[in-house]
Amino acid sequence: MSPVRRCSRTACGRPAVATLTYVYADSTAVLGPLATYAEPHCYDLCAEHSERLTAPRGWEVVRLSDPSAPSRPSGDDLEALANAVREAARPQERGDGTRGRGPRTADPMEVARRGHLRVLRSPDS
Numbered sequence: 001m002s003p004v005r006r007c008s009r010t011a012c013g014r015p016a017v018a019t020l021t022y023v024y025a026d027s028t029a030v031l032g033p034l035a036t037y038a039e040p041h042c043y044d045l046c047a048e049h050s051e052r053l054t055a056p057r058g059w060e061v062v063r064l065s066d067p068s069a070p071s072r073p074s075g076d077d078l079e080a081l082a083n084a085v086r087e088a089a090r091p092q093e094r095g096d097g098t099r100g101r102g103p104r105t106a107d108p109m110e111v112a113r114r115g116h117l118r119v120l121r122s123p124d125s
Helices: 047-051 075-089
Strands: 018-023 028-033 043-045 060-063 110-114 117-120
Touching: 018 047
Parallel strands: 028 060
Antiparallel strands: 018 028, 018 043, 110 117
16 A cells, blocks of 8 residues: 555545545535545545535535645735835935935944945944
8 A cells, every 4th residue: 555645536646635524514625734544534635636626506615724834925925025125125214303304314323335235333332
């Protein structure tokens, strides 16, 4: 017997990554991480079949996330990254009350600047 569990779908030999369990009393299909042991009333599914899973009409599909699995970037992640880049590109203003009144003064801890990088003096010196 192979130590790798295979997808339960007919004619699919890909390795299983998720376990499907039906809760008939609640009309719910629960899809979660691969169970530790193969259970007789559960179905092991490969990545493709677990992503395409649909339930019968009137049933609900509950997808439990696997915390150890790498998460896919979402639209929110991309938007947050774009906002961070825009914020870094903006000229910095000091909060010392000189906003809009004359040239920006250097931070007393700043020794040199190259682009967006700064060389800071140690607080001890």
